[in-house]
Amino acid sequence: MTDIILKSAACILTMDDDRRELAGADIRIRDGVIAEIGHGLEGGEIDLAEGCLVTPGLVNTHHHLYQSLTRAVPAAQDALLFGWLQTLYPIWARFGPEEMFVSAQVGLAELALSGCTLSSDHLYLYPNGSRLDDTIAAAAEIGLRFHPTRGAMSIGESDGGLPPDALVEREAAILEDCIRVVDAFHDPAEGSMCRVGIAPCSPFSVSRELMRDAAILARDKGVMLHTHLAENDEDIAYSLEKFGCRPGQYAEDLGWTGADVWHAHCVKIDGQEIDLFAKSGTGVAHGPCSNCRLGSGIAPVRAMRDAGMKVGLGVDGSASNDSGNLVAEARQAMLLQRVAGGADAMSAREALRIATRGGAEVLGRPDCGQIAVGKRADIALWDMRGIEAAGSWDLAAILLAGPLKVRDLFVEGRKIVSMGTLLSVDLPVLMDRQRKLALKLAM
Numbered sequence: 281m282t283d284i285i286l287k288s289a290a291c292i293l294t295m296d297d298d299r300r301e302l303a304g305a306d307i308r309i310r311d312g313v314i315a316e317i318g319h320g321l322e323g324g325e326i327d328l329a330e331g332c333l334v335t336p337g338l339v340n341t342h343h344h345l346y347q348s349l350t351r352a353v354p355a356a357q358d359a360l361l362f363g364w365l366q367t368l369y370p371i372w373a374r375f376g377p378e379e380m381f382v383s384a385q386v387g388l389a390e391l392a393l394s395g396c397t398l399s400s401d402h403l404y405l406y407p408n409g410s411r412l413d414d415t416i417a418a419a420a421e422i423g424l425r426f427h428p429t430r431g432a433m434s435i436g437e438s439d440g441g442l443p444p445d446a447l448v449e450r451e452a453a454i455l456e457d458c459i460r461v462v463d464a465f466h467d468p469a470e471g472s473m474c475r476v477g478i479a480p481c482s483p484f485s486v487s488r489e490l491m492r493d494a495a496i497l498a499r500d501k502g503v504m505l506h507t508h509l510a511e512n513d514e515d516i517a518y519s520l521e522k523f524g525c526r527p528g529q530y531a532e533d534l535g536w537t538g539a540d541v542w543h544a545h546c547v548k549i550d551g552q553e554i555d556l557f558a559k560s561g562t563g564v565a566h567g568p569c570s571n572c573r574l575g576s577g578i579a580p581v582r583a584m585r586d587a588g589m590k591v592g593l594g595v596d597g598s599a600s601n602d603s604g605n606l607v608a609e610a611r612q613a614m615l616l617q618r619v620a621g622g623a624d625a626m627s628a629r630e631a632l633r634i635a636t637r638g639g640a641e642v643l644g645r646p647d648c649g650q651i652a653v654g655k656r657a658d659i660a661l662w663d664m665r666g667i668e669a670a671g672s673w674d675l676a677a678i679l680l681a682g683p684l685k686v687r688d689l690f691v692e693g694r695k696i697v698s699m700g701t702l703l704s705v706d707l708p709v710l711m712d713r714q715r716k717l718a719l720k721l722a723m
């Protein structure tokens with residue numbers, strides 16, 4: 281394959297170990313990898329990056345792509361978490377494979393346009409023949425690096441749980457399907473485009489046994505574990521009442537700590553839990569928009585980072601954001617820490633580092649998340665000559681002043697977005713398809 285040379289970037293924010301910021305430099309992409317960084321590179325297909333800030337592609341560590349067809353549902357707009365879920369469950373119960381495929385493409389397209397090159401997904405309900413396979417097929421077409429997780433719920437209403445019985449599965453069947461999708465789709469190799477994780481929805485929607493068995497299975501298969509944890513006050517109260525301990529303790533008891541585990545939210549974890557996660561290498565997917573949207577609170581991200589915890593960003597499901605713009609999420613992460621801790625609580629550069637390298641660390645991808653020789657060529661170009669960045673004295677502070685959409689996006693050296701247009705999928709056709717499905721669901 282011909283080399284691609286990204287030429288004359290106004291600024292390259294590398295997120296490498298030395299936190300280098302390079303002016304007027306070039307990047308050589310060869311066979312999906314960053315082969316060279318320097319000035320005056322030649323011998324390849326030239327792609328002009330003049331006027332652009334170049335960053336590593338952003339990494340999304342928590343999403344429920346299927347929710348992209350249920351944004352701004354009126355009855356759920358102002359509900360708290362548990363009431364919100366009970367409003368949406370009956371709508372999601374009507375989904376099938378086509379809804380899963382189309383919603384995943386919508387969510388991934390939105391992520392791509394906002395600079396994301398690697399996304400995880402947490403799919404925990406499988407109505408009417410839906411499978412994880414539907415979302416994996418969707419991601420392959422869009423061209424993003426994808427970490428789908430096989431989620432699950434097993435405690436339905438008749439067992440005292442929140443979801444309707446029609447949306448829960450038998451635990452034996454859940455574990456069987458986890459094995460099936462890991463064997464079929466998980467690629468552990470460096471540069472992998474698809475890694476599968478195992479992800480019971482939350483401690484309140486599956487049994488203690490399934491949490492434990494999922495952890496054993498994940499270790500046996502060498503895949504990662506993911507769930508929701510300590511999202512809000514109700515969540516903590518539930519844990520204390522049902523399990524007699526806080527969520528961190530529950531997680532530790534069942535094997536849910538370690539470098540191969542990441543938890544979504546952790547808004548309400550305390551100092552002890554932060555120490556536990558920091559020492560064990562357990563990661564967190566921080567979702568500031570979702571936390572604001574659902575009124576869950578402000579996650580102690582400053583304390584997590586200071587303790588050495590791995591923190592990444594997640595837009596969370598579109599039904600609880602209701603946007604899926606990852607660079608906007610990074611801006612929100614910066615702003616929300618400032619609400620809690622003052623104007624110096626988080627810089628624009630730190631929030632962007634969390635959104636790129638931080639996310640790659642959380643997902644166990646040292647080969648991604650930075651612009652350095654030998655790393656995967658997952659790269660976002662931001663045009664800083666538009667109105668959003670006009671007057672900016674510091675292009676690298678894109679989260680303070682800068683565009684919320686990429687100009688170009690490369691994944692594994694392949695151009696997915698060019699001049700703000702998604703190349704891999706015909707967006708108007710996709711939008712037409714999603715409108716029809718959303719209308720049917722609203723009937």
Ligand SMILES: [Zn+2]
Pocket residue numbers: 342343344508544596597
């Ligand atoms: Zn979530």
